[in-house]
Amino acid sequence: MSIKLVAVDIDGTLLNNKQEVTPEVFSAIQDAKKKGVKIVIATGRPIAGVTGLLEELNLRNQGDYVITFNGGLVQDTTTGEVLVKEPLAYEDYLDIELLSRKLGVHMHAITKEGIYTANRNIGKYTVREASLVNMPVYYRTPEEMTDKEIVKIMMIDEPDVLAAAIAKIPASFYQHYTIVKSRPFYLEFMNKKVSKGTAVNQLAQKLGLSKDETMAIGDEENDRPMLEAVGNPVVMENGIPELKKIAKYITKSNNESGVAYALREWVLN
Template sequence: KYTVHESTLVSMPIFYRTPEEMSDKEIVKCMFIDEPEILDAAIENIPAEFYERYSINKSAPFYLELLKKNVDKGSAITHLAEKLGLTKDETMAIGDEENDRAMLEVVGNPVVMENGNPELKKIAKYITKSNDESGVAHAIRTWVL
């Protein structure tokens, strides 16, 4: 049910590929989707060396993401800010889950949703309204415009 949810959310059809069909593909991100307690148990069994090569975090209770190191929102926003000639203080990012941590850590104005991960709120400069209350729009109106 979570796979279908994600497929619908991002308007991306679901395709089945065999390992042989994927052997020549560069995989940048793997997303594991299951019940939260199953993912939490799986996290406990991830070998330590995986954390040296990959960023591993949950983006929702039922999504576990595995990405190549330095392929994250923090690297992307840093690259974009450099291209645009923006200083750290001129950047803002808005997030709510662990997959947003790298992005929130590199900007001068990290904003976390009211219903966001409590650990992320510790690094936030601002807390905005929840996702259900148009928190992104509120943050932009309040701290940008």
């Protein structure tokens, strides 16, 4: 059975280490589109952080979709129509913000409009994230966050500081939220219903596709749910070892146009 939907992570997967789409990856994606394959960006970034890529890859045509916020938002890239939206409640924000202060780590919350932090001394990884996803940063006290529709909250700090904090997170938080470590300095909190895997499944169901007709390509722990959800999980050569254990295929690294290799070997052949 041919593959008709491919969900592709961005950082460490679609992009090389220079944050570029290689000509080989661009060409393979265009060829897949011509064959009628849905190429769907699936990322932890907000929509503002992927708009440029969608334009660059010609993924803003009728029938194109994008998965953002690690599955917290799924929408049509042309009309902006929202297929899936699972925000966090204000009470969730208060719980996670208090936990971050107890653990001594920086934290910010992300809406579709911007990044909000209660840290007076704004962490460098908040600044990094804002630059990466092209979003403004706002300082707001917890009391000023009542009217914000928060899609994702991130604890962000130096890898050793964050690792020490993660070891102290109560088990109840893992029961209440989807928590994924997307980078050594990023820990993400989302609605318990949210994951890249759930989003891919919901989109596949909307399109009338079976599991065998779906593929996902990723490299990090936050990609695990979508790799487990599809019939054809592909892990990058530069992916973490734990993910390679669940892969059907191992493709080349992001610096060797691994997405292009995967599409040509297992989708376009």
